[in-house]
Amino acid sequence: MTGRSAVEQPEEQRELFALVDELAREELEPRAARFEEDGQFPEALVRLLGKQGLMSLPFPERWGGGGQSYTVYLKVIERLAGSWLAVAESVHLQVLACHGLARFGTDELRSELLPRMLSGELLAANCMSEPEAGSDLGAMSTKAVAEDGHHVISGTKAWVSHAGVADVYNVYCRTGGSALSGLSCFLVDADSEGLRPLAHERKMGVRSLPTAQIAFDGVRVPDQRMIGRRNRGMLVAAHVFDHGRLGISACAVGLAQAALDHAAAYAKERTQFGKPIISFQGLSFLLADMATQIAAARALLYSVAALKDQGKPISAEAAKCKLFATDTAMRVTTDAVQVLGGYGYTQDFPVERWMREAKLLQILEGTNQIQRIAIAQSL
Structure with a gap:
């Protein structure tokens, strides 16, 4: 693209950007129009980008990350978006879904899941918005009730991208208190009993990226899957x-x-x-x-x-x-x-x-x- 800076870059970064440009030219651009018209999620292609290390770039190497600056990561996203916005968005969503675990998760949970998420082996998503509350997290009604070493989640989340294709979901729920003071975040497996993606939204654009509501009907999640402290989920969300x-x-x-x-x-x-x-x-x-x-x-x-x-x-x-x-x-x-x-x-x-x-x-x-x-x- 003509607007990019020509400032000298380290060899490692030049090789990374050359790889991204090649993937964009050879893999993304030829497929974008057809997949968008058909509303088809390019899952194999997204997971390929994970295997190539594009989802792990801004995370520490000790968890399988690329150890790159956020500036480098954003330059990669810019390049991907110029060829196929939905794919750039998918990589971006994966990185966002990893941030909470990387910053606030326990060492045990990081070791168990983060390397697989950063490699794209496990696709992830964030569940924040709700049909009635929208983006007003203080009005959130999805609840998680403590029960025998688990929390039981009930409610409906809206506008979840990667809905139906994600392997794990960051689910923000009300665990106590009121407004923003009583929210917690849980990392929930997609195959959990009672978790059900609803029909995909019919969107004006970015149709190849699935977006839908997700219903939680008594979904049991181990307490160890809580990200951060109880009732402090807003800290995770703000991050x-x-x-x-x-x-x-x-x-x-x-x-x-x-x-x-x-x-x-x-x-x-x-x-x-x-x-x-x-x-x-x-x-x-x-x-x-x-x-x-x-x-x-x-x-x-x-x-x-x-x-x-x-x-x-x-x-x-x-x-x-x-x-x-x-x-x-x-x-x-x-x-x-x-x-x-x-x-x-x-x-x-x-x-x-x-x-x-x-x-x-x-x-x-x-x-x-x-x-x-x-x-x-x-x-």
Whole structure:
């Protein structure tokens, strides 16, 4: 992609990015349109990316991680998103589902499950939202009741990506107290009795990534599967939120860059009135604005990633990043459709799919209105 930095990189990183670019070119791009049209989850391909180490990048080597910075990981996500957003999202979801266990889990549970999750052998998912409560975790009604060395979970979770294909779920439940003070997180096996994925949501875009409600009808989970302390699950969730916003931002930058590259290439080839349409000021200025917005979003993303790598707080900065990058992706993909004119509105070109996919990024990991609230509160 044309917008990436040419700053000299260590040999290990160059080899990693070359591998990712090859996988994107050879494995992702030829399949994306067909799988999206069919709504088919590319499970074998996602697990392949896990075997190649892409899901383990930002985790310590002692658990089977890649020991890479979060900046390097986000650059990988950006590259994947430029070829197939659903696959980039799948890798991102897997990494998010590993964060709670890696940061708050017991050593025994980490040793048992984390290496298998980081390798993609076990696909994972987060279950936070609910049909009535939405993303208001304080209004969560799914309950986990202590019983003979287990907790029994009952309730329904909504908008679970990887639903039906995940092997394990991080399930956030009410274990006591009220509002945000009484939540706990459990790592639940997908084949547990009483756990049932419901029908997949019929989405506008990113159709190859399965999303559904999941019903929990008296699901028994050993107490040892609790992630973090009892009634302190909001700490786990907050940790996941910060990382989630950065991952979505990287997806947005990658998607926007793909749209710009496609639009610019089309504008150089398409002729009207005897010359390429990129030579017309109205269109060339539109492309210039697209390029500038992407450059700003990328700069913001990696400045926040640098703060993360330095161990500094990033909650407010991650909210700014998610807000700006996803709004940029929406503008750029919409403008890419405009550049292609009538062709951009057809499914013969990928820009219409990218525009539909960009809309989702403004909603995931907290809507952009929620991001504005978080930013305003930080002031």
